[in-house]
Amino acid sequence: MGERMGYCELKAKKGLIRVSSEQHNGKIKSISITGDFMIFPEDVIWELERELLETDANEKSINELVTKHLSNAKLMGSTINDFVEVIICSLKGD
């Protein structure tokens, strides 16, 4: 499977979500979620990035982890699905 780097951006209803990622042998090695979106409490984004490290880079794992992690966050103008979609898109190396 080797190494793969990816970048993807998604225009949510409000704000742009950008994701840069690196994976190795199917596991996430680094991930960065940036943009002008609004989410509360804010630091949930850094916690999500930490949680994603070493996670299997497949749709099911990402969907479960992101949904679980953001379910108590307050998103303004974006949805949990937006985050799932753009992370998966980045991991596909699009």
Place this chain on the structure above:
Amino acid sequence: MSKLRVIMFETPHDGYFNIAFEEALARARGCNLIDDTLRFFRNKNAVIIGYFQKAEEEVNLDYLRKIDAQLIRRPTGGGAVYHDLGNLNYSIAVSYDRSKHASPVDYIFSELIKGPINALNSLGFDSKLENINDIVVNNRKVSGTAASTSWNALFFHGAMLLNTDMEKLSSVLKVSQKKLIDKGVSSVKYRVTNLFEINNIGVENIIEAFVNSYKKLLGYNEIYYSIPSKKEIEIANLLYDEKYKKEEWNFNRVSHSKFKNLDEQINYICNNKR
């Protein structure tokens, strides 16, 4: 008796301190050092990026250096903005208790955001809320806003374009093609406008309208004008030295938790009876 304190405290040549003071204001309100406070300030030449943004993705750094502008990351989410003296910044920090009937974030974006809108409407502008946190007049954005509920206070702030240099603004900010397509414009300068191009009403009238708007909106009995307290300045100095003037904060997109050591020092200032 509820009071609204108004401060016009600014360090236009030092945007790092101006933004450090924003966090200090929220923290000072959160630990009850101050009354609810409305602040106005300006920066001379600075780009302010959102908490989740990476400088190189949002800012034309070569142009930033060319115009010798400062780059400062703010403590709240949302997008990058260009500040010059033609831009009026406003912020309000209020007690967390205000949101007891709604979630704090909903309260901010349904109630506190009415402050600038009602102020502009009282001056004869046709101002509306658009897309959650943008304030538009005649379908052009004049103010973007952002918020935080960290630090045990409700903190809401925004930047209002009065007479900003639009060429600099559109040259220094990188705007994603996806956003421009979404807005149906070819450049950010066609999406935003200066309020004074619509009606040059005068800064002092805008400030007065803001104060009256918040007085009515939040039902304050008394308004008083003030200057920063010694403790607020102390908190701002700490945040300035340890966070806002650091490259690590402004360029590396680190989280607030990276500066956890500040919490203890700020709590000490809050609780120390001097």
